[in-house]
Amino acid sequence: MLRLLLFLLLLSVPGALPAPPRHRRGAAPPTAPYLTRYLTQQIDHFGFDENLTFQQRYLVADQHWNKDNGPILFYTGNEGDITWFCNNTGFMWDVAEELNAMLVFAEHRYYGESLPFGNESFSDSKHLNYLTSEQALADFAVLIEYLKTTIAGARYSPVIAIGGSYGGMLAAWFRMKYPHVVVGALAASAPIWQFGDLVPCGAYFSIVTNDFKKSGTGCSESIRNSWNAINHLSSTDAGLQWLSSAFRLCSPLKNLQDAAILKNWLSETWVNLAMVNYPYKADFLQPLPAWPVQEVCKFLKDPSLSDKLLLQNVFQAVNLYYNYSGEASCLDMSETATKNLGQLGWYYQACTEMVMPMCTDGVNDMFEPQKWDFDALSEECYRLWGVRPRPSWVLSMYGGKNISSYSNIVFSNGGLDPWSAGGVTQNITDSLVAIVIPDGAHHLDLRSHNPLDPKSVQQARALEISYMKQWIEKARHSY
Amino acid sequence: MLRLLLFLLLLSVPGALPAPPRHRRGAAPPTAPYLTRYLTQQIDHFGFDENLTFQQRYLVADQHWNKDNGPILFYTGNEGDITWFCNNTGFMWDVAEELNAMLVFAEHRYYGESLPFGNESFSDSKHLNYLTSEQALADFAVLIEYLKTTIAGARYSPVIAIGGSYGGMLAAWFRMKYPHVVVGALAASAPIWQFGDLVPCGAYFSIVTNDFKKSGTGCSESIRNSWNAINHLSSTDAGLQWLSSAFRLCSPLKNLQDAAILKNWLSETWVNLAMVNYPYKADFLQPLPAWPVQEVCKFLKDPSLSDKLLLQNVFQAVNLYYNYSGEASCLDMSETATKNLGQLGWYYQACTEMVMPMCTDGVNDMFEPQKWDFDALSEECYRLWGVRPRPSWVLSMYGGKNISSYSNIVFSNGGLDPWSAGGVTQNITDSLVAIVIPDGAHHLDLRSHNPLDPKSVQQARALEISYMKQWIEKARHSY
Numbered sequence: 038m039l040r041l042l043l044f045l046l047l048l049s050v051p052g053a054l055p056a057p058p059r060h061r062r063g064a065a066p067p068t069a070p071y072l073t074r075y076l077t078q079q080i081d082h083f084g085f086d087e088n089l090t091f092q093q094r095y096l097v098a099d100q101h102w103n104k105d106n107g108p109i110l111f112y113t114g115n116e117g118d119i120t121w122f123c124n125n126t127g128f129m130w131d132v133a134e135e136l137n138a139m140l141v142f143a144e145h146r147y148y149g150e151s152l153p154f155g156n157e158s159f160s161d162s163k164h165l166n167y168l169t170s171e172q173a174l175a176d177f178a179v180l181i182e183y184l185k186t187t188i189a190g191a192r193y194s195p196v197i198a199i200g201g202s203y204g205g206m207l208a209a210w211f212r213m214k215y216p217h218v219v220v221g222a223l224a225a226s227a228p229i230w231q232f233g234d235l236v237p238c239g240a241y242f243s244i245v246t247n248d249f250k251k252s253g254t255g256c257s258e259s260i261r262n263s264w265n266a267i268n269h270l271s272s273t274d275a276g277l278q279w280l281s282s283a284f285r286l287c288s289p290l291k292n293l294q295d296a297a298i299l300k301n302w303l304s305e306t307w308v309n310l311a312m313v314n315y316p317y318k319a320d321f322l323q324p325l326p327a328w329p330v331q332e333v334c335k336f337l338k339d340p341s342l343s344d345k346l347l348l349q350n351v352f353q354a355v356n357l358y359y360n361y362s363g364e365a366s367c368l369d370m371s372e373t374a375t376k377n378l379g380q381l382g383w384y385y386q387a388c389t390e391m392v393m394p395m396c397t398d399g400v401n402d403m404f405e406p407q408k409w410d411f412d413a414l415s416e417e418c419y420r421l422w423g424v425r426p427r428p429s430w431v432l433s434m435y436g437g438k439n440i441s442s443y444s445n446i447v448f449s450n451g452g453l454d455p456w457s458a459g460g461v462t463q464n465i466t467d468s469l470v471a472i473v474i475p476d477g478a479h480h481l482d483l484r485s486h487n488p489l490d491p492k493s494v495q496q497a498r499a500l501e502i503s504y505m506k507q508w509i510e511k512a513r514h515s516y
Numbered sequence: 517m518l519r520l521l522l523f524l525l526l527l528s529v530p531g532a533l534p535a536p537p538r539h540r541r542g543a544a545p546p547t548a549p550y551l552t553r554y555l556t557q558q559i560d561h562f563g564f565d566e567n568l569t570f571q572q573r574y575l576v577a578d579q580h581w582n583k584d585n586g587p588i589l590f591y592t593g594n595e596g597d598i599t600w601f602c603n604n605t606g607f608m609w610d611v612a613e614e615l616n617a618m619l620v621f622a623e624h625r626y627y628g629e630s631l632p633f634g635n636e637s638f639s640d641s642k643h644l645n646y647l648t649s650e651q652a653l654a655d656f657a658v659l660i661e662y663l664k665t666t667i668a669g670a671r672y673s674p675v676i677a678i679g680g681s682y683g684g685m686l687a688a689w690f691r692m693k694y695p696h697v698v699v700g701a702l703a704a705s706a707p708i709w710q711f712g713d714l715v716p717c718g719a720y721f722s723i724v725t726n727d728f729k730k731s732g733t734g735c736s737e738s739i740r741n742s743w744n745a746i747n748h749l750s751s752t753d754a755g756l757q758w759l760s761s762a763f764r765l766c767s768p769l770k771n772l773q774d775a776a777i778l779k780n781w782l783s784e785t786w787v788n789l790a791m792v793n794y795p796y797k798a799d800f801l802q803p804l805p806a807w808p809v810q811e812v813c814k815f816l817k818d819p820s821l822s823d824k825l826l827l828q829n830v831f832q833a834v835n836l837y838y839n840y841s842g843e844a845s846c847l848d849m850s851e852t853a854t855k856n857l858g859q860l861g862w863y864y865q866a867c868t869e870m871v872m873p874m875c876t877d878g879v880n881d882m883f884e885p886q887k888w889d890f891d892a893l894s895e896e897c898y899r900l901w902g903v904r905p906r907p908s909w910v911l912s913m914y915g916g917k918n919i920s921s922y923s924n925i926v927f928s929n930g931g932l933d934p935w936s937a938g939g940v941t942q943n944i945t946d947s948l949v950a951i952v953i954p955d956g957a958h959h960l961d962l963r964s965h966n967p968l969d970p971k972s973v974q975q976a977r978a979l980e981i982s983y984m985k986q987w988i989e990k991a992r993h994s995y
Contacts, residue, residue: 079906079909081563083563083650084560084563084645084646084648085648085903085904085906086641086642086644162565165564166563166565166566167563171562178912182908182912214693216915216921216922217916217918217921217922218912218915389564423565424565424567425564425567427558427564429661430558433657433658433661434654435696436696436697442695442923443695443696444921515920
């Protein structure tokens with residue numbers, strides 16, 4: 038139970054680690070067929086003592102590819118099963134024909150099937166040692182070199198990196214570190230500046246709050262008031278029992294620690310809702326209606342209600358997120374924290390390289406105040422994994438805000454997406470370009486086109502395509 | 517003895533590994549005083565399981581530095597004691613005042629005093645695991661970040677990477693991988709293309725041969741004929757005895773294996789002479805007269821002499837290299853192969869990342885024909901270090917010839933320098949510039965100015981300075 042608590046702390050308490058986009062349910066059916074392939078990769082690209090290899094999975098779709106060195110759109114897989122990203126990145130499928138492009142989706146090591154040590158991959162810090170962004174980028178570089186030398190007609194194919202969220206960070210970093218491999222990158226909702234003190238630690242949760250504030254009168258205030266209501270009730274056994282029943286929890290709350298888990302779980306729910314606040318019915322993290330934050334806010338109009346009435350409304354709200362299908366007999370707070378191997382990997386990454394400072398103050402946001410506490414994170418990470426985070430390394434490696442000497446990266450961010458807080462939202466140079474999609478949530482632009490798409494995302498995609506065409510055109514002329 | 521033979525094979529037989537520039541003698545006195553400093557560095561930047569640190573040595577000279585964010589010239593230390601590079605890179609000392617620059621010389625891990633595991637650093641492949649160019653570049657990036665945040669007035673100092681030979685490769689790669697850390701790089705005599713099949717494997721030894729051919733009638737032919745002469749003599753005990761005495765060897769030759777060592781040692785000597793064929797008396801690898809290849813060739817005018825007369829002349833020639841001071845009572849073939857820790861490190865690097873194919877055919881060069889034999893190298897490396905070389909990795913990592921998307925690197929090469937075979941000798945773009953110094957040997961441009969400097973190296977240095985000024989100026993405007 039202590040371990041579980043720590044997981045939840047890592048998962049969503051602002052003072053610890055933010056929740057990465059997570060992938061709970063089965064993937065949607067693929068837009069088009071693809072082939073599943075595997076490449077033998079070094080487990081350690083950066084050292085020679087460990088000479089073992091593993092099988093990296095990747096997916097290929099070449100239906101629309103111009104076999105005379107047509108372009109390759111290369112998805113830089115992030116923290117999850119690559120088939121899920123493949124099926125949730127409709128934009129690539131949508132543009133393949135127009136660009137006569139081959140699609141390649143590369144799985145990130147330690148996720149999905151690409152486990153360096155099989156079932157032992159997460160067993161200890163020794164086995165986890167090769168889970169870093171640098172090793173993942175090296176996998177991508179080696180894979181592309183392999184594709185270019187083994188696929189007839191691909192030798193001079195210009196390759197464009199595409200990714201969303203952490204995958205977007207990887208796409209940007211890939212172009213930065215391996216410009217000889219990819220001619221450009223589309224980094225969607227990539228919070229490459231959510232590190233060190235590059236952005237205020239509270240910006241992320243204040244964007245979440247704004248989404249709720251704009252989506253209904255009384256909404257963010259209701260949520261802000263809910264924490265004290267829970268605190269009041271959880272101080273007595275009868276209150277804990279009432280909470281367990283009101284939230285239809287599969288496992289009843291037994292003590293204050295459990296109540297803290299409840300609050301973390303609720304916080305995470307609000308954050309996730311903000312991320313997937315799409316303009317149409319979708320099934321990204323959960324099956325949800327169009328503009329789900331507005332739907333949720335319909336339950337949260339009156340922040341001045343008594344504790345129990347307020348929390349009954351909060352239940353209605355989260356029930357919409359967890360039980361839109363109406364099939365759940367109870368709500369399981371631990372479900373999201375333990376089932377997905379991908380999450381395990383991300384916790385490790387957040388405990389090593391990906392140290393993203395987050396905080397709340399309860400004033401500019403609707404959450405309980407919590408300072409960024411690096412020391413607490415470090416202790417948790419040491420206890421969990423036997424490793425210490427190195428918060429400055431990612432800045433030394435990838436340059437922080439001083440990236441103007443890099444080129445050919447489009448950073449897209451949604452105005453509704455909390456991750457835009459750490460994103461590049463203003464042009465840096467002519468070839469480091471920011472696209473802001475005011476009505477967009479988390480990498481909306483990477484999703485399939487939809488009749489309900491706002492104008493802003495349509496324009497963003499058109500601009501992204503025009504940049505990709507420019508990069509491809511320029512690459513052609515250099516051969 | 518078997519082990520020694522392997523070392524020698526690694527050291528200079530064309531089919532195995534070329535000799536890196538080596539540093540036998542004490543360094544010349546410093547041009548100006550410097551401070552010696554140490555920075556605590558992670559032993560493993562790319563993994564979190566090994567959390568130990570080591571002390572990286574670096575030298576600082578700020579006599580001429582403009583303390584209001586004046587530039588920093590940063591020597592990217594290569595395979596040896598950093599004080600030796602500091603004292604043999606007079607160019608940096610010469611330009612410090614003109615540029616109001618601080619000089620920093622950073623020692624490469626596993627060389628000099630910067631030993632991650634002290635005396636254990638070379639004990640096995642586990643301890644050697646962190647000896648890679650990527651780790652070294654990471655050390656440099658972390659060091660520069662540290663300097664900028666701790667030295668008052670250095671926060672916005674533009675930093676220029678400078679290095680020669682492997683250090684030049686590191687300077688170029690540093691700019692390529694960390695353009696947010698250095699605004700440009702001067703890569704002197706940096707054979708960044710001596711990998712894979714980027715250049716013909718025989719080019720290196722054919723340049724050595726040309727140097728000798730141009731330096732005296734009959735010179736390269738005499739050397740070409742010397743191998744058979746040795747082969748003839750070493751087939752009998754009397755011949756071995758004669759060779760031992762004629763070459764005044766400290767340890768007499770006992771068998772054919774020893775005769776092979778003699779030939780390797782001679783080959784290495786010719787290669788080294790070509791590298792240090794400077795226009796003035798110098799003491800780089802050995803104390804030598806001006807244009808030492810010409811001096812040596814004075815002994816090697818008649819290739820048609822009988823075996824013994826020919827080899828007596830060859831002895832005179834190598835004696836000039838090893839015993840210009842006249843102090844040696846005998847010549848020690850094993851000296852250079854075992855005494856220098858730096859060499860040990862380079863052998864490991866040549867057995868892992870730095871796989872530089874070399875070959876000879878005896879026609880386009882004056883050496884015994886020897887094919888490039890990767891498998892033999894791999895076996896030797898495995899026997900010596902328990903590691904296997906990965907020849908394609910350096911190409912995936914640093915881009916091979918496909919580097920046009922990088923910027924602000926000056927590649928200088930000497931026409932007399934065998935390493936120019938793998939160097940960038942033609943402009944790639946406006947900001948990836950090649951400077952060729954026809955009369956230059958190995959990174960002559962990095963040496964102190966000298967009254968006997970040929971015009972070509974004077975012009976090269978002037979051009980290098982003008983590029984550095986451009987980079988500095990441009991960096992100023994970006995703040």
